[in-house]
Amino acid sequence: MSFASAAIVVLWFGSLPLATLAQELKPLPPNDEKPSSELADLGKLLFFDPRLSGDATISCATCHDPGKAFTDGMPLSTGYPGSRYFRNTPTLLGAAGQDFFYWDARLSGDDLPSLVRDHIAEAHFMQADGRLVIERLRQVPEYEKMFREVAGGEPSYGKILNAIAAFVASLGSREAPLDRYLRGDQTAMPEAAVRGLELFRSKADCTGCHYGERLSDGKLHNTGVPENPQIFSDPLRHITFRRFMRTIGVGQCATLRKDIGHRCVTKDAQDDGKFRTPSLREVSRTAPYMHNGAFSTLSEVVAFYNDGGGSDSDDLQPLELSSEEQADLVEFLKQLTGEPLVLKPPELPAYQLRTLGEF
Amino acid sequence: MRTSQDCLLVFFFAATITVLGCGKKETQVASGPEVAVNEDAKASADSRRPEQTTAEPDEAEANAADANETASLAAGFPPLARLPKVPVPADNPLTDAKVSLGKLLFFDDRLSGDLGTSCASCHDPRLGWGDGNALSRGYAGTQHWRNSQTIVNSAYLSKLFWAGESPSLEAQADSAITGNLAGNGDPVMIEERLAQIPEYVALFQEAFGIDRPTYEHVLKAIASFERSSLVADNSPLDQYLAGDEAALSEEAMRGKALFQGKAGCIQCHHGPLLTDEKFHNLGLPENPLFTKDPLRQVSLRYQHYIRGVPEEVYRTATTDLGLYYTTKRKSDMSKFRTPPLRYISYTAPYMHNGVFETLEDVIEFYDAGGGDQAGNSPLLRPLNLTEDEKWDLLEFLESMSGDEIRMTPPELPAYEPTKVAVASRTNPNE
Numbered sequence: 001m002s003f004a005s006a007a008i009v010v011l012w013f014g015s016l017p018l019a020t021l022a023q024e025l026k027p028l029p030p031n032d033e034k035p036s037s038e039l040a041d042l043g044k045l046l047f048f049d050p051r052l053s054g055d056a057t058i059s060c061a062t063c064h065d066p067g068k069a070f071t072d073g074m075p076l077s078t079g080y081p082g083s084r085y086f087r088n089t090p091t092l093l094g095a096a097g098q099d100f101f102y103w104d105a106r107l108s109g110d111d112l113p114s115l116v117r118d119h120i121a122e123a124h125f126m127q128a129d130g131r132l133v134i135e136r137l138r139q140v141p142e143y144e145k146m147f148r149e150v151a152g153g154e155p156s157y158g159k160i161l162n163a164i165a166a167f168v169a170s171l172g173s174r175e176a177p178l179d180r181y182l183r184g185d186q187t188a189m190p191e192a193a194v195r196g197l198e199l200f201r202s203k204a205d206c207t208g209c210h211y212g213e214r215l216s217d218g219k220l221h222n223t224g225v226p227e228n229p230q231i232f233s234d235p236l237r238h239i240t241f242r243r244f245m246r247t248i249g250v251g252q253c254a255t256l257r258k259d260i261g262h263r264c265v266t267k268d269a270q271d272d273g274k275f276r277t278p279s280l281r282e283v284s285r286t287a288p289y290m291h292n293g294a295f296s297t298l299s300e301v302v303a304f305y306n307d308g309g310g311s312d313s314d315d316l317q318p319l320e321l322s323s324e325e326q327a328d329l330v331e332f333l334k335q336l337t338g339e340p341l342v343l344k345p346p347e348l349p350a351y352q353l354r355t356l357g358e359f
Numbered sequence: 360m361r362t363s364q365d366c367l368l369v370f371f372f373a374a375t376i377t378v379l380g381c382g383k384k385e386t387q388v389a390s391g392p393e394v395a396v397n398e399d400a401k402a403s404a405d406s407r408r409p410e411q412t413t414a415e416p417d418e419a420e421a422n423a424a425d426a427n428e429t430a431s432l433a434a435g436f437p438p439l440a441r442l443p444k445v446p447v448p449a450d451n452p453l454t455d456a457k458v459s460l461g462k463l464l465f466f467d468d469r470l471s472g473d474l475g476t477s478c479a480s481c482h483d484p485r486l487g488w489g490d491g492n493a494l495s496r497g498y499a500g501t502q503h504w505r506n507s508q509t510i511v512n513s514a515y516l517s518k519l520f521w522a523g524e525s526p527s528l529e530a531q532a533d534s535a536i537t538g539n540l541a542g543n544g545d546p547v548m549i550e551e552r553l554a555q556i557p558e559y560v561a562l563f564q565e566a567f568g569i570d571r572p573t574y575e576h577v578l579k580a581i582a583s584f585e586r587s588s589l590v591a592d593n594s595p596l597d598q599y600l601a602g603d604e605a606a607l608s609e610e611a612m613r614g615k616a617l618f619q620g621k622a623g624c625i626q627c628h629h630g631p632l633l634t635d636e637k638f639h640n641l642g643l644p645e646n647p648l649f650t651k652d653p654l655r656q657v658s659l660r661y662q663h664y665i666r667g668v669p670e671e672v673y674r675t676a677t678t679d680l681g682l683y684y685t686t687k688r689k690s691d692m693s694k695f696r697t698p699p700l701r702y703i704s705y706t707a708p709y710m711h712n713g714v715f716e717t718l719e720d721v722i723e724f725y726d727a728g729g730g731d732q733a734g735n736s737p738l739l740r741p742l743n744l745t746e747d748e749k750w751d752l753l754e755f756l757e758s759m760s761g762d763e764i765r766m767t768p769p770e771l772p773a774y775e776p777t778k779v780a781v782a783s784r785t786n787p788n789e
Contacts, residue, residue: 050500051500053500054472054473054498054499054500054539054543055472055473055475055498055499055500055543056499056500056501057473057499057500080472080473081472081473081474081475082469082471082472082473082474082475083548123472123545123547123548124548127472127473127543127545128539129539129543129665131539131661131664131665132501132539132540132657132661134664135657135658135660135661135664136657138657138660139653139654139656139657139660232777233776233777234776235555235774235775235776235777236774238555238776238777239548239551239552239554239555239774240548240551242551242554243545243547243548243550243551246547246551247547254554254571351653351654351657352653353650353651353652353653353656354653354656356649356650356656356659356660356676356677356678357674357675357676357677359674
């Protein structure tokens with residue numbers, strides 16, 4: 001590291017804990033395929049089953065489409081029919097094991113089943129009554145059988161959540177060129193990407209927040225990402241935004257013209273505009289970027305950070321990267337994505353008639 | 360008149376047609392004057408009735424005996440009477456502003472979760488303000504488990520829904536909007552949707568003096584609309600009760616005597632509302648859809664589940680448990696609230712499960728002494744009505760409807776984008 005770049009790093013990390021300076025990138029353990037299980041196989045069926053939504057039109061896979069790296073490829077997520085969501089759909093690859101769930105970190109990363117429950121129940125996601133979902137699944141003999149064999153009893157809300165959680169937990173990050181490079185294969189990444197890696201660790205200091213196996217500190221930062229005006233100009237999004245802010249207990253939401261991020265959870269002004277640092281794995285396939293899909297390409301993201309982020313960002317300073325350096329950085333970011341996980345939507349078992357009164 | 364067995368066969372066939380036709384049902388959009396007379400309905404009993412036979416002498420004697428029975432039976436119950444003024448709750452006085460707002464909301468599918476259902480979806484002005492199906496269509500992804508009742512004259516009832524679950528129109532609207540088999544709406548989402556529609560904001564301001572629409576006021580406005588606009592109080596029976604003796608035909612007059620006497624209808628259908636608002640088990644056959652449609656089974660079991668019946672009942676029940684869902688008393692199983700009878704010509708199919716396609720079917724059912732389940736109402740017994748008596752009774756039942764209340768769905772106000780400048784890009788270099 002040159003003196004100059006070290007000085008810059010020290011300069012703009014002056015307010016961050018020293019520990020972050022020591023963070024390094026780590027490869028995935030070799031062959032990190034998460035073991036599949038019968039519970040996860042059941043969860044996979046449920047993941048694709050629209051009977052988990054109130055009007056039986058959307059499934060988990062509607063927004064977390066395996067063909068789009070488990071995102072929907074849109075700047076802002078669609079949500080339940082009649083509503084439109086106000087944040088970007090994150091990938092599920094490697095999602096399990098994060099410190100927090102949701103961009104605003106409103107759920108603990110320790111509890112994947114609760115994340116699933118929130119999606120099934122919330123008015124802006126799947127708007128389903130869990131008790132109705134149970135009855136629907138109990139009306140499908142193949143589900144009945146599978147739940148008994150795999151989960152130890154007939155379909156219940158808890159068992160449904162656990163099965164889907166097991167499936168999501170099986171969606172590990174995929175081995176990427178970076179992993180091979182970090183394990184010593186010097187040819188795993190093109191030269192431009194190797195230069196980009198150096199910048200990532202030094203002059204651009206992306207490792208301030210993006211480090212470790214997951215390329216994320218798991219913390220919350222305000223980088224000053226510009227607002228997505230759609231949230232306020234699209235009536236359905238603004239409705240959904242206001243309803244969300246109201247139900248989570250934020251006052252004055254009618255006049256709010258900014259996504260306040262983690263502040264909606266803590267109600268603490270210090271958390272204004274803070275969002276969870278996303279993992280950078282699979283990033284080549286998860287455009288658009290940021291909590292609100294503000295940037296459609298990685299080049300835009302790099303340019304944003306090169307400019308020192310948004311005006312109200314926590315600690316970001318302009319990076320003064322040349323255009324070649326920015327291109328190298330983008331080249332590096334492309335090395336964080338593994339082979340796509342090919343997952344065909346399964347054939348779903350159908351409702352069958354029962355003899356009423358017989359269990 | 361057909362035998363009950365014939366009726367049942369016909370019903371099975373008709374029910375099948377209903378299922379096949381479900382979702383494709385096309386009905387003409389009402390237009391023109393808001394109140395139209397349905398001539399078909401008025402003429403129906405007359406036109407279907409075969410040539411009348413002259414009463415035999417012994418039958419005449421029997422009729423005289425019936426007349427005495429009429430007097431004694433009817434004396435024990437509140438008399439048939441004209442409808443009073445609509446009761447209005449103290450906390451929701453009726454105003455024109457509320458009524459116009461309520462009418463818009465009634466037809467607005469933005470009160471449902473996925474925008475697929477409005478109140479009018481299951482309470483359609485063209486279908487007697489019910490939905491014309493034996494069992495209601497329900498929310499998308501579900502099939503409801505009960506018949507959609509007419510809401511005409513519902514303003515008079517103190518117990519709404521077939522098993523009397525709601526005490527007021529406001530409470531009923533709440534259950535229908537949020538019920539997962541009905542509107543599946545979210546109250547806060549509804550409030551925010553309405554706040555996005557300037558015309559609604561102004562109408563709520565005008566009707567209730569509030570700055571932002573609230574869910575509570577949505578319910579109040581819809582209830583006001585029902586109280587003001589969905590009252591049928593000028594049937595031939597009402598005209599007769601007002602002193603116009605010519606309003607009822609001779610046949611209907613004979614039917615009235617039967618209603619209050621030999622047929623015993625007056626025991627439950629009495630007073631101005633033609634209902635005792637009490638709960639009875641008629642031993643009705645269950646709708647065969649419950650053995651043919653998995654989604655109806657889902658809804659039935661869901662009902663057992665959410666109403667918190669004991670596990671054993673949940674597992675073993677084969678039918679709609681009616682009042683039992685509320686009280687959990689075994690003696691209340693399959694009891695339903697006596698429905699009022701005004702507007703009945705427009706509200707087929709009949710009963711909580713729509714099991715009877717026509718009023719003739721209903722009369723045959725009662726003539727046979729009701730259903731044969733255990734726990735039936737002790738009021739039921741074979742009536743031994745003659746064919747002519749059945750026609751007379753039908754004629755009387757059809758005198759309870761009068762003009763049809765037609766209504767053209769109003770044009771609904773649209774969402775408008777929020778008119779406030781969004782904070783510009785915060786990038787300092789732009």
